[in-house]
Amino acid sequence: MEDYERNSNSPPHEEDSDVRKGPWTEDEDAILINFVSIHGDARWNHIARSSGLKRTGKSCRLRWLNYLRPDVRRGNITLEEQLMILKLHSLWGNxxxxxxxxxxxxxxxxxxxxxxxxxQKQAKHLRCDVNSNLFKETMKNVWMPRLVERINAQTPSPTYEQVESMVTDPSQPIDEPSPVEPGFVQFNQNHHCHQQQYVPASDVSATSSNSPAETLSDVQGGVVNGLGYDPVGQTGFDGFNDWGCVGGDNMWTDDESFWFVQDQLCNETTSYSYN
DNA sequence: AAACGCCTCAACCGCGCCTAA
DNA sequence: CTTAGGCGCGGTTGAGGCGTT
Known part of the structure; x- marks a missing residue:
């Protein structure tokens, strides 16, 4: 199904050799930015063809989404984001x-x-699979609380107990939705960019195959509201530099995590051997 | 200073889904 | 119903940066 990138008038091999791959140049970036600003970020094959870029539509889309679009954030993942990732991955997997x-x-x-x-590096250190129950339990019972502790250590409020209840209690109130586009619900303000974020309502309903724990309320009432995205940007997370926040970009140092987690595992699982 | 190994992340690939003809 | 175009997602790769020896 990748054949759409080929011009049907040209032999495939000839067209293939005409497609650029690899790192994007500044000129290509400028062309793509210009084209998207005019035509919008849809119809990527059209953009690829009409822009004169010798790139596939896929390549253009990827470059835009992952690098060029104006609201993209790159750099250190904050502690709050780390916690969010762990939490959401525990709900939804990959x-x-x-x-x-x-x-x-x-x-x-x-x-x-x-x-x-x-x-996955941490799992490798522990010689267990990231999908194993052991690793999941370690994440839930050891690393996530530890991340919360570290976040609390950076910010005077909320308390550990408050944050912990936010993470685990879906009944926590969520922000009152203000007028939003139909089909979307308001998501908290991005503390970094100060932009309103909207979440597809289809995710909020969390019907279909989602388990109760996978509802958005679990997320909104928990990690999102509780930890990362303060609507007014005053309760802590703007208090430090996103890219150089206390504790650095890792949730733990290798030494710290390895021995800390080993201690925890020794306490919690007697059958696990470390070699 | 050079060689080596590890790590990060931008980019590509393959697959599947959706939609329109 | 079938087919092809288009798109998005998750998995994988490899170049370059960085630290260590």
């Missing part, structure tokens, strides 16, 4: 694009990379 919807400005690619490079 649904990166879905997780990314709740991390304003973050791309699915970035979250996926974060998970693979940081979280």
């Amino acid at each position: 649904r990166w694009s879905k997780i990314a919807q709740y991390l304003p400005g973050r791309t699915d690619n970035e979250i996926k990379n974060y998970w693979r490079t940081r979280v």
Whole structure:
């Protein structure tokens, strides 16, 4: 189904050799930005063809979404975002694009990379599979509370108990929705960009195959409202630099996490061996 | 200073879904 | 109903940066 990128008038091999791959140049970026500003970020094959870029529509779309669009955030994942990722991944697994919807400005690619490079590394250290119950329980019972502690250590409020209840209690109130587009619900203000975020209402209903724990209220009443995206931007998370926040970009240092978690696992699971 | 290995992340690939003809 | 175009998603790759020896 990739054949749509080929011009039907040209032999496939000839067209293939005409398609540029690899890193984008500044000129290509400028062309794409210009075209998207005029034509919008849809119909990527049309953009690819009419812009003169020797790129596929897919490549253009990816470059725009992951790098060029104005609201994209790149750089250190904050503690709050780390906690959010852990929480949402525990609910939805590798649904990166879905997780990314709740991390304003973050791309699915970035979250996926974060998970693979940081979280999977921890699992590797522990010699267990990221999908194992052991790792999931460790994440839930050890790392997530620890992240909350570290967040609390940075910010005077809310208290650990308050945050913990926010994370686990879906009944926590959510922000009163203000007028929003039909089909969307308001999401908290992005503390970094100060933009209103909207979440597809289809996700809010959380019907179909989602379990009760997968409802948006679980997320909104929990991690989102509780930790990351303060609507007024005054209760803490703007109090430090996103890209150089206290504690750095990792949820733990290698030394810290390895021995800390090993201690925890020793306490909690007697059958696990570390070699 | 050079070589090596590891890590990060931008970009590509393959697949599946949706939609229109 | 079938087919093809288009798009989005998750998985994978590889270049370059960085730290270590």
